[in-house]
Amino acid sequence: MAALxxxxxxxxxxxxxxxxxxxxxxxxxxxxxxxxxxxxxNLAVGLDTAVDVVVDGHVGYYxxxxxxxxxxxxxxxxxxxxxxxxMSGTVRVCGNASQAAGATAHGGLLVVxxxxxxxxxxxxxxxxxxxxxxxxxxSAFMAQAGRLVICGDAGDALGDSIYEARIYLRGRVRSLGAxxxxxxxxxxxxxxxxxxxxxAGRDEDDPADFRRYGSARGLYHFNSGNSSAY
Amino acid sequence: MNQDLAQQGLRESATFDRATIHAIQRAAExxxxxxxxxxxxxxxxxxxxxxxxxxxxxxxxxxxYRERCGTDVVLGDRNATHPLHLDTPVTIAGMSxxxxxxxxxxxxxxxxxxxxxxxxxxxGGMTPEERDQSKQLVYQYLPSRYxxxxxxxxxxxxxxVVLGQGAKPGGGGMLLGQKITERVAGMRTLPVGxxxxxxxxxxxxxxxxxxxxxxxxxxxxxxxEKPVYVKIGASRTYYDVKLxxxxxxxxxxxxxxxxxxxxxxxVFIEHVGVPTLAAVPQAVRxxxxxxxxxxxxxxxxxxxxxxADLAKCMALGADAxxxxxxxxxxxxxxxxxxxxxxxxxxxxxxxxxxxxxGRDPAGITTQDEELxxxxxxxxxxxxxxxxxxxxTMEAQTIARACGKSHLTHLEPEDLVALTIEAAAMARVxxxxxxxxxxxxL
Numbered sequence: 001m002a003a004l005x006x007x008x009x010x011x012x013x014x015x016x017x018x019x020x021x022x023x024x025x026x027x028x029x030x031x032x033x034x035x036x037x038x039x040x041x042n043l044a045v046g047l048d049t050a051v052d053v054v055v056d057g058h059v060g061y062y063x064x065x066x067x068x069x070x071x072x073x074x075x076x077x078x079x080x081x082x083x084x085x086x087m088s089g090t091v092r093v094c095g096n097a098s099q100a101a102g103a104t105a106h107g108g109l110l111v112v113x114x115x116x117x118x119x120x121x122x123x124x125x126x127x128x129x130x131x132x133x134x135x136x137x138x139s140a141f142m143a144q145a146g147r148l149v150i151c152g153d154a155g156d157a158l159g160d161s162i163y164e165a166r167i168y169l170r171g172r173v174r175s176l177g178a179x180x181x182x183x184x185x186x187x188x189x190x191x192x193x194x195x196x197x198x199x200a201g202r203d204e205d206d207p208a209d210f211r212r213y214g215s216a217r218g219l220y221h222f223n224s225g226n227s228s229a230y
Numbered sequence: 231m232n233q234d235l236a237q238q239g240l241r242e243s244a245t246f247d248r249a250t251i252h253a254i255q256r257a258a259e260x261x262x263x264x265x266x267x268x269x270x271x272x273x274x275x276x277x278x279x280x281x282x283x284x285x286x287x288x289x290x291x292x293x294x295y296r297e298r299c300g301t302d303v304v305l306g307d308r309n310a311t312h313p314l315h316l317d318t319p320v321t322i323a324g325m326s327x328x329x330x331x332x333x334x335x336x337x338x339x340x341x342x343x344x345x346x347x348x349x350x351x352x353x354g355g356m357t358p359e360e361r362d363q364s365k366q367l368v369y370q371y372l373p374s375r376y377x378x379x380x381x382x383x384x385x386x387x388x389x390x391v392v393l394g395q396g397a398k399p400g401g402g403g404m405l406l407g408q409k410i411t412e413r414v415a416g417m418r419t420l421p422v423g424x425x426x427x428x429x430x431x432x433x434x435x436x437x438x439x440x441x442x443x444x445x446x447x448x449x450x451x452x453x454x455e456k457p458v459y460v461k462i463g464a465s466r467t468y469y470d471v472k473l474x475x476x477x478x479x480x481x482x483x484x485x486x487x488x489x490x491x492x493x494x495x496x497v498f499i500e501h502v503g504v505p506t507l508a509a510v511p512q513a514v515r516x517x518x519x520x521x522x523x524x525x526x527x528x529x530x531x532x533x534x535x536x537x538a539d540l541a542k543c544m545a546l547g548a549d550a551x552x553x554x555x556x557x558x559x560x561x562x563x564x565x566x567x568x569x570x571x572x573x574x575x576x577x578x579x580x581x582x583x584x585x586x587x588g589r590d591p592a593g594i595t596t597q598d599e600e601l602x603x604x605x606x607x608x609x610x611x612x613x614x615x616x617x618x619x620x621x622t623m624e625a626q627t628i629a630r631a632c633g634k635s636h637l638t639h640l641e642p643e644d645l646v647a648l649t650i651e652a653a654a655m656a657r658v659x660x661x662x663x664x665x666x667x668x669x670x671l
Contacts (some may be wrong), residue, residue, distance in 0.1 A: 020450045041443045046380055046451030062447045066380040081434035085378055100434035104375040106419070122433040123375060125419040141430065144419045161427075162509070163420055220424040221407060224261040 010035045016042055026051045028069070040175045041077065042168065044072050064091045067108060086127055089166070099136070102129045105146070113199045118155070121148040124165050130200035140167055149196050151205060159213050163220075167213040168193050170205070178229045181216040233333030253496075263497060265404055267585025267595060269397050269490035269533065269555055274505040276488065276533065277542045279652030280645050281661060284631040292630040299626040300636035303550050305527045306349075306388055306457020306480040311448065313480075314366050314388055317346025318622040319550035320540060320635060322557055322614075323485075323531050324370045324390060324461070326352030328405055328414040328426075329492030329585065330558075331602035332359050333610070334594040337561050339363030341614025345622075350390060350552070353403050353428055355417045363611075371448065373402065373429040376418040380451055388481075389448050390459040391441070391472075393432075396489025396506070396532040398498045399463030404429035405493060409588040411597045418453040423454055426543065438473040445478040447499025459483050464532065465502075465510035469670075471516035479583065481527045483511045489572055490555035492595060493586035506532035508655035511642075522637075523547065537624020544625065545640035546656060553621075560617035561610040562592045 007030060009019055020042070020122075023032065028050040037043055041060035044053050048069035055063070058076035067086045074082070077095035086105040095099075096114035103119070105127030112129070118136035121129050124143035130151070138157035140148050143165035153171035160177020166189075167180075176182075185207075193207040219226055242248065256264065285291035292299065307313035322342045327335050329352065336359040342349040348366035361367055369386030371378065383389065383437075394400065395609035404424040405414075415422040435444050445458050457616020460474040475480050486506025491499065510530055517523040530543045531552035543551050555563075569579040571591030577584060585595035593605035629637050632644045646661040647653035655658040655668035 007516045017454075019452065021453065024453060042447045045447050048380065059445045062434075065447050066383070066451055067381060071551065080440065083381075084434045085375060087379055103434040105380065106379065119433065125375070132389075141433075220421070222262070222265075222404070222425045222427075224263075 007032045008035070009033070011038065011040060012036045016040050019043070020045060023047055023051065023053065034079075037076070041079070044070070047072070049088070056204075058095070062186070067091060075189070077114075078112075082112075083108070083127075086110065096133070097131075101131075102127055105129070110201055112196075115152065119144070124148065128196055128199070129195055130202065132200075132202065137174075138177070139176050140165055140180075147192070147196060149193065149200070151202070159215075161219065164216045166192075168196075168207075168210045169213060170210045173213075176213065180213055180221045183212045183214050185210070185212050204224065237537070243669065260369065263495050265406070265420055265493050265586050266499070266583045267490065267494075268493050268499075268583035270488050270499050271583075273499050274488060275507050275649065275651045275655055276505065276634070277507055277539045277649045279507070280542050280656055280658065282541070282545075282628050282632060282644055282647060283646060285633045289633045291633050292518075292635060294627060294630050297630065298635060299629050300638075301622050301626060303527070303638070305529070305550065306459070308453060308457075308480045308522075308525055309478070310388075310457040310480060312387070312455045313346055314368075316348060316366070319548075320345070320545065320620060320621050321347050321368075321529060321550055321552045322349035323349035323489075323552040323554035324368070324392065325554055326354035326403075326405075326492065327360065327417070328352075328354040328409060328597070329359045329595060331593055331605065332357060332595050333602050333605040333607045334561060334625065335360045336363050336607040337605065337610030337614060338557060339367070340611025341557070341560070341618065342366075344611060344615035345618035347618065351386075353405075354377075354414065356385065357417075357606075361385055361617060363607075370461075373432045374418075376428070378630075384452055386456060388457040388459060389452070390461050390483065391445065391448070391479075392461045393474075394461070394463030394465070395493040396463045396485030396487050396503055397491035398494045399487075399503045401498050401502070402430035403492070403494065404586070406586045406588075408598045409586070414597055420541045438477050441473075441477040449478075457481055459529070460536070461485060463487075463489075464504045464506065466508040467504070467512040468516045471513045472520060475517065475520050475522055475526050480528060481529060481549075482513065482517070482549065482550075483529040483531065484509050486510075486530070486532030489531055489556075491585075505655070506530060507562045509545060510546045510548060511655070511657045513666060517547070524549065537626075538628065539619045540621050541625040541628040541637070541640060542645065543645050544629075545662070546642060549638065553618075556617070557614055558594055560592055560614045561612070562605065563590075563594050565592060568592050570650045 028214045031052040034055040037057040045065040050069045060079040062081045064072040068070045078097045083091040084103045088108045090109040097116040099117045101116045102110040104123045104124045107126045111127045114130045115133035120135040120139040126145040126147040130149040134152035140159045144163040150167045154173040155178035156174045159180030190207045305314040343365040350368040366387045368388040407423045457480040459481040460479035462470045464486045487503030527549035530548040534551045566579045568591040590596040593602045645658040
């Protein structure tokens with residue numbers, strides 16, 4: 001495999017394997033620009049240094065999966081599982097994201113400027129996700145830790161079986177999932193949300209417009225009396 | 231039955247035997263179904279229902295203690311640049327830190343390394359003790375993704391994408407709060423002391439087409455160095471194996487319903503899945519029809535107990551087996567020396583299955599520091615290594631008697647079945663006949 005040295009990569013002449021191979025060996029601080037992704041899967045996965053990657057176009061599944069330290073920007077839409085299991089760094093989708101955006105992510109920040117589909121932040125484990133538009137059903141399903149900010153509306157069963165993750169929602173929710181309840185917005189939550197919005201580049205949004213949701217912790221211990229909740 | 235009661239002419243019901251009566255009484259009193267560990271306890275068609283045809287006239291045996299019979303296997307050489315080379319086809323199945331103590335995990339690593347084979351992480355992530363003591367460590371990629379991180383992925387020698395478990399195909403795990411210590415909870419990003427209900431399906435893919443992309447993602451992250459296994463709980467085995475291979479698996483792990491578990495519903499353990507014996511021929515047929523038998527390796531697990539089971543799995547077409555419950559027994563689980571302690575818990579040596587409670591006197595299925603300290607990882611590892619060596623030698627003895635100079639040379643033609651059920655499931659003739667029930671259908 002020939003080593004890529006140029007930081008401008010055209011995926012019509014370079015394979016995903018060659019690109020990822022080069023990114024895994026890239027020096028922190030270098031900037032990469034990817035042209036013609038054409039919906040390719042597994043772009044920029046497993047990055048482990050503070051590189052800056054910009055993808056001009058739509059990406060397929062798992063873009064920036066398991067990211068550590070890197071900043072990845074998608075100037076287009078993203079397929080299933082963008083930034084899945086991210087550990088740190090920042091991933092930004094300037095368009096819409098498909099299902100399971102930020103699934104199981106442990107750290108870092110995922111920003112979706114447009115809408116995200118079903119199961120956004122599923123099994124979230126500590127990362128922050130800010131969605132500029134709406135999210136689909138079962139978002140934050142079994143989310144364990146971290147924060148999900150939804151600037152638009154949420155679909156059915158928001159936060160079903162949620163653990164210690166926090167959800168901030170500005171719009172309407174079709175329904176809350178099992179054990180997910182609305183909680184009061186105290187000063188610390190307003191401050192936390194303001195910081196999250198700022199990190200996502202959404203300084204104009206007012207935290208006071210949002211409501212907070214989280215776990216009622218009623219299902220933390222198995223009990224047959226809770227069987228109607230499932 | 232108690233002799234006194236029999237002499238009185240009392241007769242126990244076969245339908246409502248004492249275990250069933252107790253189960254009904256327990257359910258009526260608690261309102262909760264029984265959750266336990268270990269694995270299926272009902273009698274199932276198993277490898278004991280098969281026999282080997284030792285050589286006589288038509289086959290030529292090898293000298294038992296003189297002629298070489300190879301045992302080494304290579305796993306995952308289809309795509310990975312660094313496949314696993316094992317001295318013996320006996321591997322250690324995935325069992326979690328959390329379900330097991332850190333000492334038990336370390337002992338498994340020590341024993342496997344001493345015997346020249348691999349061990350496997352579990353639902354809960356990779357511990358440093360386990361990585362340090364395991365020369366070859368398979369990292370499970372599970373639906374819950376507890377503790378999942380790319381650093382550990384890169385430290386692993388192989389990746390096992392877990393879709394199901396033989397004790398509970400289609401079901402997730404249940405680790406009760408009493409075993410969720412600070413360390414376990416920290417690894418799983420959950421509060422201390424809550425009941426951890428692990429997911430039954432992966433969060434970011436929904437079918438075999440997605441799995442193909444997921445496997446490529448794992449390969450990309452690890453630069454195509456590590457073999458990718460796919461583990462399924464035996465149920466629709468033929469179709470699942472075909473889909474796993476088409477999705478890109480380098481190794482398929484088929485776990486039959488005699489497989490163990492740390493904690494799940496009794497009704498699940500006893501009533502979901504198919505016996506290991508029935509699953510192996512289905513898996514082999516799927517691999518053969520795809521033209522990848524031996525190129526995509528098959529690991530069989532679920533109630534594997536000794537060298538005879540190993541040899542029979544190999545003869546049916548497996549490349550290796552994985553042991554879980556047997557490995558725990560080798561470490562000391564259910565040993566008579568703990569009988570008094572087991573009885574204090576309402577059980578007895580040989581019967582103990584309350585792995586979910588975390589009060590295991592053997593220090594294996596517990597997170598209690600005092601109990602866990604009772605297990606010496608060095609001594610436990612030595613016992614496990616001995617057991618693996620014995621299994622391997624037993625299988626070699628059988629293979630030589632069948633005239634085979636390597637365990638992988640064993641074949642279905644070396645086997646006959648004792649029962650019609652076993653003949654039909656294993657696709658080998660009933661002993662003394664040429665009849666394979668269902669053959670040609």
